[in-house]
Amino acid sequence: MKPIAIHAFNPGPYTGDGNWTWLIRGRVTTLIDAGTGDPKHLDEVERALEGAMLSQVLVTHGHVDHASGAPALAERFPGARFLKMPWPERDSRWPVAWERLEDGATIPAGDETLLAVHTPGHAPDHLCFWHAESRTMLCGDLAQKGTTVYVPPNLQGDLIAYLDSLERVLALRPARLLPAHGPVMDDPESVLRGYIEHRQERERQIVEQLGAGVSDPDALVARLYRGLKDTLVPMARESVLAHLIKLEREGRAGRREGAWHMIDP
Ligand SMILES: [Zn+2]
Numbered sequence: 001m002k003p004i005a006i007h008a009f010n011p012g013p014y015t016g017d018g019n020w021t022w023l024i025r026g027r028v029t030t031l032i033d034a035g036t037g038d039p040k041h042l043d044e045v046e047r048a049l050e051g052a053m054l055s056q057v058l059v060t061h062g063h064v065d066h067a068s069g070a071p072a073l074a075e076r077f078p079g080a081r082f083l084k085m086p087w088p089e090r091d092s093r094w095p096v097a098w099e100r101l102e103d104g105a106t107i108p109a110g111d112e113t114l115l116a117v118h119t120p121g122h123a124p125d126h127l128c129f130w131h132a133e134s135r136t137m138l139c140g141d142l143a144q145k146g147t148t149v150y151v152p153p154n155l156q157g158d159l160i161a162y163l164d165s166l167e168r169v170l171a172l173r174p175a176r177l178l179p180a181h182g183p184v185m186d187d188p189e190s191v192l193r194g195y196i197e198h199r200q201e202r203e204r205q206i207v208e209q210l211g212a213g214v215s216d217p218d219a220l221v222a223r224l225y226r227g228l229k230d231t232l233v234p235m236a237r238e239s240v241l242a243h244l245i246k247l248e249r250e251g252r253a254g255r256r257e258g259a260w261h262m263i264d265p
Contacts, residue, residue, distance in 0.1 A: 001024060001109075001110055001112050001131050001133070001134055001136065003022035003023065003024050003032065003136075003138065003178060004022065004023040004024075004025070004048050005020050005021075005022060005178075006020070006021050006022070006023055006031075006041065006044045006045055006048060007019070007020060007021075007041070007044065008020070008021055008033075008035030008036055008038060008041045008065070008069070009035075009038040009040040009041050010035065010036045010038060010041075010065055013231070014065070015065045015181065016181055016182070017181070017182075018065075018181075019033065019035055019036075019065050019066065019180050019181060020033075020178075020179065020180055020181065021033040021034070021035050021041070021045075021180075022138055022178055023045060023048050023049070024109050024110035025048075025049070025050075025052065025110060026109075026110030026111035026112070027108070027110065027111050028055045028056065028108045028109055028110060028111075029049060029052050029053065029054050029055045029056075029110070030055060030056050030057075030058060030107075030109040030110060030114075031045060031054060031056070031057045031058070031073070031080075032057075032058050032060065032129060032138045032178075033057075033058075033059055033060055033066045033067075033140070033180055034057050034059055034066060034067055034068070034069035034070040034073055034082075034094075035065070035066075035068075035069035035073075036064065036065055036068050036069045037068060037069035037070075037071065037072030037073070038069070039072075041069065042072060042073065042076045045073075045076075045077075046076065046077075053077065053079060053080075054073070054077035054079075054080045055079075055080065055081065056080060056081040056082070056083060056107075056109075057070065057073055057080055057081070057082050057083070058083050058084070058101070058107065058109070058114070058116075058127075058129060059082065059083070059084035060084075060126060060127055060128070060129075060138070060139075060140025060141065060180065061084070061085075061087070061122070061123040061125050061126040061127065061140060061141065062084065062087040062090035062091055062093075062094075062123060062125055063090075063123055063141070065180075066140065066141070066180060067084070067090070067091070067093075067094050068093070068094050069094075070082050070094045070096045070098075071094060071095055071096055073096075074096045081097075081099055082096045082097065082098050082099065083098070083099045083100070083101045083107070084098060084100075084101055084125065084127065085100070085101050085102065085103075085116070085118065085125040085126075085127050086098070086100055086125065087123070087124060087125035090125070101116050101127060102116065102118075103116060103117065103118035103127075104116065104117075104118075107129070109129075112131065112133065113131075114129040114130060114131055114138070115129070115130040115131075115132065116128075116129060116130075117129070117130050117137075117168065117169065117172075118165075119139075119140075119142050119165035119168065119169060120158060120161040120162070120165060121142075121149075121151055121157065121158055121159065121160075121161040121162020121163070121164070121165045121166075122140075122141045122142065122149050122150065122151055122157060122162060123141070123155065123156065123157065124156045124158070124161075126140060126141065126142065126165070127140070128140055128142055128169060130172060130174075134175070135172075135173065135174050135175035135176070136174065136175065136176055136177075136178060137169060137172070137174040137176070137177050137178070137188070138178045139169070139177040139178065139179050139180075140179070140180050141179070141180055141181070142165060142166070142169060142177075142179075143177055143179055143185060143188075143191050143192060143195065144179050144180075144181045144182045145179070145182045145183050145185050145191065146182065147182070148195060148198055149162070149195070150235060150238070150239070151238075151239065151242045152235075152238040152239075152242070153238060153241050153242050153245055154238060154241075157238070157242060158242075158245075159199065159242040159243060159245070159246045160246050160249060160250075163196060163199060166192045166195055166196055167196075169188070169192060170188075170189065170192050170193070173189075174188040175188070176188065177191070199243075202224070202239075202243060203243055203246070203247070205224055206220060206224070206240065206243050206244070206247070207247070207252075207253075207262065209223055209224070210253060210260055210261060210262045211262055215259040215260050215261055216258070216259060216260070217237055217240050217241055217244065217260070218237065220240045220244075221233060221236045221237050221240055224236075224240065244260055247262075251263060252265075
């Protein structure tokens with residue numbers, strides 16, 4: 001299986017250079033992720049299909065840069081099916097006839113088969129698509145070379161789930177990750193292990209600061225992200241909150257009127 005990278009033409013503050021979508025040609029022509037409906041993206045997909053119909057679009061998760069192009073694709077490619085794991089309050093924003101994908105679903109794609117792997121954390125509905133023969137994971141926003149992945153509690157991000165998802169993908173021993181942002185990763189184990197270590201280190205710092213009496217998320221951000229640009233502070237705050245909520249669920253931290261503290265074992 002040789003998925004073709006097709007850019008979504010949507011660079012921006014949250015998408016960096018913009019998204020990659022992946023086209024798998026063959027009997028069941030399959031596009032992984034829908035982009036944002038930019039006409040240049042639709043043209044590139046059409047060109048890469050070389051006259052074939054588009055059979056289906058598999059969407060990794062309901063974030064705008066992955067799912068919002070679905071209606072435009074449906075218009076350009078009548079007959080294409082649209083499949084994702086449901087996230088009802090999000091999916092209704094992109095009105096196509098979404099079909100439900102569950103964890104463990106096997107999906108004909110190209111001339112082969114993909115396995116849907118539920119990998120929540122970045123988003124509750126996040127799926128990766130696994131091609132076992134080539135040990136290739138179409139990984140959506142699970143990983144991005146050179147940077148960490150955003151896990152925002154205010155958008156149902158969940159750090160405990162994200163760490164479990166990383167372990168789940170590691171256990172499959174992928175040979176390469178084809179992401180939605182940035183370059184292909186040929187060293188999945190070091191990338192995914194690196195994420196786990198990064199979160200462990202961040203947690204250790206937060207525990208240390210809480211222990212020293214720093215109780216306010218904004219103060220934690222100021223201590224842990226020195227020199228951060230103002231525009232990035234809200235994202236850093238969400239990341240700190242993700243850690244605090246993890247510690248709370250593990251019974252290690254608590255909060256009283258917005259002030260956080262460690263709980264003595
Ligand atoms: Zn996302």
